[in-house]
Amino acid sequence: MSTVVLPQVPARLGRFVLRMFRPHIYATYGLLWVLALEGSAVTLTGTAWRPSAATWVRVVSVVLALLFLRMLDEQKDLEYDRVHHPDRPLVTGAITVAELRGAMAALTLLVAGLNAALSVTAVLLSLAALGYGLFLAALERLSPAVRDRQLLNLAVTYPVQVLLGIYVYGSLAAAGTVAADWRGALLLALCACVFLHFEFARKTAWEAASGARLYSADLGPRRSASVTAGLAAGAVGCQLVLFAPAGPPGLLPCLAVALPLWGTRRFLTRRHGGWPLITAMGFVVMTYLALVVRAVLLP
Structure with a gap:
């Protein structure tokens, strides 16, 4: 040694x-x-x-x-x-x-x-x-x-x-x-959905090698993809509840949903390989970056 x-x-x-x-x-x-x-x-x-x-x-x-x-x-x-x-x-x-x-x-x-x-x-x-x-x-x-x-x-x-x-x-x-209230819980739920979308995306694939730790190995590719897409939808839903009263400028972070939409379509139509991770990573970055920009720009 x-x-x-x-x-x-x-x-x-x-x-x-x-x-x-x-x-x-x-x-x-x-x-x-x-x-x-x-x-x-x-x-x-x-x-x-x-x-x-x-x-x-x-x-x-x-x-x-x-x-x-x-x-x-x-x-x-x-x-x-x-x-x-x-x-x-x-x-x-x-x-x-x-x-x-x-x-x-x-x-x-x-x-x-x-x-x-x-x-x-x-x-x-x-x-x-x-x-x-x-x-x-x-x-x-x-x-x-x-x-x-x-x-x-x-x-x-x-x-x-x-x-x-x-x-x-x-x-x-x-x-x-x-002041801690229900909006804090919803913000934490928003962050959870954003992270878990990426977490499921990186472990969702049509094929699974022996011993691979994939959610799609337990759920099946389509159900795992549904959960992945559903988590992105959950993040957008939280934003709508929290920020819709501020009007259209407050909903800027919702535009990031275009990435998981494209990722879902690509995964389901290709029917081989894994989830396009660039879309999941981009969703995390764009959502959080847009939230930061919203917080800085809005009074």
Whole structure:
């Protein structure tokens, strides 16, 4: 067994992050998600919104939490990756479990420290998401059904994303920026539909290799496609309820529905291969970016 010299650890972690947590994807997603959620929550109160120092604390906290969860996933999936992804860093030894756990501990302290500047509520809510991730890791070790059944796994793992959304909204409420009401729940449902549309799209295909973790393997391609399209429709429905009273300018984010419409048509007519991921990724980016633009432009 090779010994890793302590000064080498930051470089090894850096290479892990660049490969398994591509900043231009994950950091962009975290940034747009937080700005869209916060901006929409504030403007729905009738108050003009501009990013503040607290906004950037939330953005950094969410991105760091996503990195924490990615490091955790790498450990949870080790046995699966030994068979299906033998080039992954943890499998090849490019990073070790001890190094990942040390980085996760540092991330936890950093997230807690950042949110201490906001409120005790913000600290507790941010740590709740990380704690739920650790609970899931233990649950998957104890329950083969949770680990191996895709839909059950999604049902128990997705709430960690909900908890991150609650952290953003809850920290706003704790600061007195918004008053928690039904619109907050609908905003979180909107974000859930946007994310889950992409999640189902990336695991929906007409063909499934042996052992592949696809929702379409359990539901069948057409039903999985129906769920994928339905989630995009759910996101648009949430926007109509929330933003229609503001008039046509408030409905700018709804235009992003053109992408899942095209993706659905292409998937169902081709009848081979997977869902066109560019449409699902574009739906996430365009929806959140349009929500940010709406929040900035509308009084």
